[in-house]
Amino acid sequence: xxxxxxxxxxxxxTPIEVPExxxxxxxxxxxxxxxxxxxTCGGMALCATCLVKVLQGHEQLTAPSDAELDxxxxxxxxxxxxxxxxxxxxxERLEGCVFRIGG
Amino acid sequence: xxxxxxxxxxxxxxxLSEIYPQKPIYDIPGYPTINAQELVDKLMEQIxxxxxxxxxxxxxxxxxxxxxxxxxxxxxxxxxxxCKVVVIAGGLxxxxxxxxxxxRLEEFEGKGVHYMVRNPELFRGRKVVIAGGxxxxxxxxxxxxxxxxxxxxxxxxxxxRGAPDAAEKVFxxxxxxxxxxxxxxxxxxxxxxxxxxxxxxATPQGEVRxxxxxxxxxxxxxxxxxxxxxxxxxxxxxxxxxxxxxxSTNVEGIYAIGDINTYPGKLKLILCGFHEAALMAQxxxxxxxxxxxxxxxxxxxxxxxxxxx
Numbered sequence: 332x333x334x335x336x337x338x339x340x341x342x343x344x345t346p347i348e349v350p351e352x353x354x355x356x357x358x359x360x361x362x363x364x365x366x367x368x369x370x371t372c373g374g375m376a377l378c379a380t381c382l383v384k385v386l387q388g389h390e391q392l393t394a395p396s397d398a399e400l401d402x403x404x405x406x407x408x409x410x411x412x413x414x415x416x417x418x419x420x421x422x423e424r425l426e427g428c429v430f431r432i433g434g
Numbered sequence: 435x436x437x438x439x440x441x442x443x444x445x446x447x448x449x450l451s452e453i454y455p456q457k458p459i460y461d462i463p464g465y466p467t468i469n470a471q472e473l474v475d476k477l478m479e480q481i482x483x484x485x486x487x488x489x490x491x492x493x494x495x496x497x498x499x500x501x502x503x504x505x506x507x508x509x510x511x512x513x514x515x516x517c518k519v520v521v522i523a524g525g526l527x528x529x530x531x532x533x534x535x536x537x538r539l540e541e542f543e544g545k546g547v548h549y550m551v552r553n554p555e556l557f558r559g560r561k562v563v564i565a566g567g568x569x570x571x572x573x574x575x576x577x578x579x580x581x582x583x584x585x586x587x588x589x590x591x592x593x594x595r596g597a598p599d600a601a602e603k604v605f606x607x608x609x610x611x612x613x614x615x616x617x618x619x620x621x622x623x624x625x626x627x628x629x630x631x632x633x634x635x636a637t638p639q640g641e642v643r644x645x646x647x648x649x650x651x652x653x654x655x656x657x658x659x660x661x662x663x664x665x666x667x668x669x670x671x672x673x674x675x676x677x678x679x680x681x682s683t684n685v686e687g688i689y690a691i692g693d694i695n696t697y698p699g700k701l702k703l704i705l706c707g708f709h710e711a712a713l714m715a716q717x718x719x720x721x722x723x724x725x726x727x728x729x730x731x732x733x734x735x736x737x738x739x740x741x742x743x
Contacts, residue, residue, distance in 0.1 A: 372526060402654075
């Protein structure tokens with residue numbers, strides 16, 4: 332199992348456990364767990380409504396692609412720990428990470 | 435039934451032709467793989483015998499229920515269309531400028547704050563502040579450098595992604611003193627009475643106050659429901675709730691199909707959009723012609739009947 336923590340917009344943290352080997356993005360897990368994200372574009376790195384901030388474990392994630400960086404770059408407020416959750420694949424790299432919903 | 439399609443985009447096809455025209459799609463029955471634009475072209479060919487009408491590049495702003503039960507649709511360009519049934523197939527919604535979180539921003543919309551440049555002449559001889567780091571922020575900074583009295587470009591980073599030529603030009607203009615370039619900075623607050631007259635910028639050296647006539651934040655586009663939100667429809671997380679019996683909404687005579695709707699078990703697939711459209715059309719026919727009998731026919735038996743224009 333892969334274990335990580337999600338902090339909602341009110342600051343409440345919940346541990347999430349996901350089986351290995353599933354082909355999903357973090358955005359899909361967050362939506363499936365009823366977190367308050369829109370993810371309007373469905374995972375194409377087009378809308379940035381699935382934005383998360385990586386509070387812990389940023390360096391262990393796969394670096395953002397050009398498409399993701401282009402979208403992140405258009406956001407008015409952004410720091411280097413912001414990611415689009417639709418572009419983060421669920422794998423063992425997420426072990427121990429802490430993600431906050433929103434920027 | 436005659437159909438009239440209205441889309442804010444300049445062409446038909448929605449996200450397929452606008453966002454990923456050359457991307458292959460692998461889950462359309464009958465096509466092991468097909469490019470998005472090719473699918474749109476084939477759909478256009480398929481509907482041609484039914485002579486639908488098109489209003490493109492216009493956005494539906496208002497829906498008015500008339501006394502006789504028909505709908506009057508009004509677009510942003512003032513085009514009016516009367517119909518018995520409205521079908522919203524709005525996909526992701528429409529892409530609107532993303533607004534930064536700046537104190538009093540909305541108060542000065544139309545009074546010095548612009549989210550896009552429609553008429554550059556508006557800025558002739560005026561002081562203008564542009565915020566953003568994308569291509570459009572760079573391009574408009576370069577363009578308006580010769581038009582405005584003074585241009586200030588504010589960017590929260592210290593480098594620019596994309597278009598290296600434009601970025602180089604901007605640095606060059608700043609170096610020769612033609613524009614002001616504030617890096618690692620962001621606009622915090624707007625001020626003025628009636629019309630915008632200054633803004634406060636947070637810079638690495640502290641807060642700076644800049645006198646300006648116009649502020650143009652350029653932070654890309656984000657999909658929004660737009661006017662659809664104000665039509666009295668039940669909305670859940672930016673999608674329109676429908677009854678899966680016929681994909682009707684809570685408002686009589688309005689249906690919603692495709693990515694814009696939501697219901698238990700909803701899948702955002704093109705395939706599902708087709709299914710929803712078929713059921714919607716049957717229901718819409720009964721609504722438009724309540725006294726006419728609708729006999730269900732297969733095209734393999736009867737072929738298709740071309741509609742008169």
